[in-house]
Amino acid sequence: MEKKETQRDQWGSRFGFILAAIGSAVGLGNIWRFPYMAYENGGGAFLVPYFFALLTAGIPLLVLEMGLGHKMRGSAPLSFRKIKEKYETLGWWTVLITFVVTVYYSVIIAWAVSFVFFAFKQSWGAKPDEFFFGEYLKMTNFWKIGGIRFNVLASLALVWGLNYLILFKGIKEGIEKASKIFMPLLAVLVVLITVRGITLPGAIEGINHFLEPDFSVLKDPSVWVSAYGQVFFTLSLGFGIMIAYASYLPKKSDVVNNAFITAFGNSGFSFLAGIAIFGVLGYMAQSQGVAFKEVVTSGIGLAFIAFPKAINLLPGFNGLFGALFFLCLVVSGLSSTISLIESFSSSIMDKFQMTRKKAVTIVCGLGFLGSAIFATGMGLVILDVVDHFLNNYGLAVVGLVECILLGYFWGLPNIKKHVNGISDFKVGVWWNIAIKSVTIPILTIMLAFKFKAEV
Numbered sequence: 414m415e416k417k418e419t420q421r422d423q424w425g426s427r428f429g430f431i432l433a434a435i436g437s438a439v440g441l442g443n444i445w446r447f448p449y450m451a452y453e454n455g456g457g458a459f460l461v462p463y464f465f466a467l468l469t470a471g472i473p474l475l476v477l478e479m480g481l482g483h484k485m486r487g488s489a490p491l492s493f494r495k496i497k498e499k500y501e502t503l504g505w506w507t508v509l510i511t512f513v514v515t516v517y518y519s520v521i522i523a524w525a526v527s528f529v530f531f532a533f534k535q536s537w538g539a540k541p542d543e544f545f546f547g548e549y550l551k552m553t554n555f556w557k558i559g560g561i562r563f564n565v566l567a568s569l570a571l572v573w574g575l576n577y578l579i580l581f582k583g584i585k586e587g588i589e590k591a592s593k594i595f596m597p598l599l600a601v602l603v604v605l606i607t608v609r610g611i612t613l614p615g616a617i618e619g620i621n622h623f624l625e626p627d628f629s630v631l632k633d634p635s636v637w638v639s640a641y642g643q644v645f646f647t648l649s650l651g652f653g654i655m656i657a658y659a660s661y662l663p664k665k666s667d668v669v670n671n672a673f674i675t676a677f678g679n680s681g682f683s684f685l686a687g688i689a690i691f692g693v694l695g696y697m698a699q700s701q702g703v704a705f706k707e708v709v710t711s712g713i714g715l716a717f718i719a720f721p722k723a724i725n726l727l728p729g730f731n732g733l734f735g736a737l738f739f740l741c742l743v744v745s746g747l748s749s750t751i752s753l754i755e756s757f758s759s760s761i762m763d764k765f766q767m768t769r770k771k772a773v774t775i776v777c778g779l780g781f782l783g784s785a786i787f788a789t790g791m792g793l794v795i796l797d798v799v800d801h802f803l804n805n806y807g808l809a810v811v812g813l814v815e816c817i818l819l820g821y822f823w824g825l826p827n828i829k830k831h832v833n834g835i836s837d838f839k840v841g842v843w844w845n846i847a848i849k850s851v852t853i854p855i856l857t858i859m860l861a862f863k864f865k866a867e868v
């Protein structure tokens with residue numbers, strides 16, 4: 414047993430860990446979810462519930478997950494098991510959900526890979542919606558760009574292949590090295606896209622829609638619920654990721670500080686992405702002479718239909734701009750998928766004493782097969798349903814059970830003592846209050862809201 418402990422893989426530096434944690438956090442949620450959510454929920458005024466949720470639930474839970482993984486030196490199932498044997502089940506539920514999320518998240522990243530290539534010559538033609546649903550998703554259709562022949566499956570194989578190569582190499586040589594390339598690249602990409610976004614005619618108009626505050630929405634409880642939902646998703650909480658990542662930190666690590674840096678780095682990225690996207694949408698509305706609400710969307714519709722339309726219209730170097738936009742989706746997505754896969758495969762390694770190489774090979778093989786089912790037009794329907802349930806329930810249920818277990822049955826004080834023993838910046842009573850009196854009630858309300866919307 415002793416020997417196993419010392420053999421656990423480790424981050425090479427604190428900086429590497431933070432980059433990887435921000436890499437997990439920053440993803441599609443920042444690019445295609447946050448800006449729209451702000452637009453729908455009071456524009457700039459949304460920042461009030463958003464930051465409130467970040468401070469009262471996001472960061473406390475980040476400290477909780479990181480503290481747990483670091484103290485127990487294990488993935489989610491092992492960490493929960495070390496608290497009490499029967500809690501292990503919760504860990505497995507968590508990482509199973511995580512695996513399902515990985516399977517479809519990778520599909521979206523694969524689409525974005527194809528669209529990097531399509532962007533240069535706008536291969537999607539004049540009707541991007543017909544192109545995406547009608548032509549692109551058919552596995553029998555191939556494209557040849559720059560001498561490379563590919564289709565949706567080839568892109569998928571590329572995404573899973575990259576995931577595999579990175580994870581196969583382990584924490585320091587794999588995830589950390591990749592993060593040191595991905596995250597600076599992502600910073601450059603988002604700045605380039607933002608600069609282009611704000612300099613387009615009509616951009617200011619669009620950005621106003623993103624930021625113009627309507628404080629009257631603060632009276633609406635659903636706005637607050639949305640803010641909490643966004644914060645949990647964007648910080649990758651309730652997926653066992655931060656538990657696994659922190660289990661690879663050296664014994665002496667400032668967990669609290671790391672949590673704050675991760676949270677604020679992630680928010681900064683969301684903010685820039687919002688400006689870039691709404692700038693482009695503002696341009697689109699103006700150049701087509703339509704109302705802003707006609708052009709604004711989120712999710713798959715934004716990335717694979719509205720954006721291609723906008724790219725068709727852009728003046729000068731539009732192909733390059735388009736490629737950079739999709740590359741931004743790809744890089745932010747890959748840094749999230751590696752964290753998702755690590756959460757699941759580290760659980761298997763811990764449980765079955767399996768080597769990393771074996772675990773990663775099995776997980777990536779199964780993951781690729783699963784993704785292949787989602788990747789086609791038919792899978793799109795399943796993807797929608799899965800996405801709906803996971804986003805609305807999976808995360809909230811896991812988060813809630815996690816908080817109750819740790820909050821009431823086994824010691825918040827234990828984790829607090831642990832993190833305060835190793836952190837310069839210490840958590841105080843506010844932390845216990847945040848988890849017990851804010852996060853638990855809010856998650857309960859969130860679930861009730863969602864459930865009510867369902868029936």
Ligand code: PHE
Pocket residue numbers: 437438439440441442443646647648649650652654749750752753
């Ligand atoms: N945090 C990511 C995002 O905002 C999504 C994600 C959730 C990634 C869970 C990994 C795990 O897009």
Ligand code: NA
Pocket residue numbers: 437438439440442443646647648679
């Ligand atoms: Na995020």
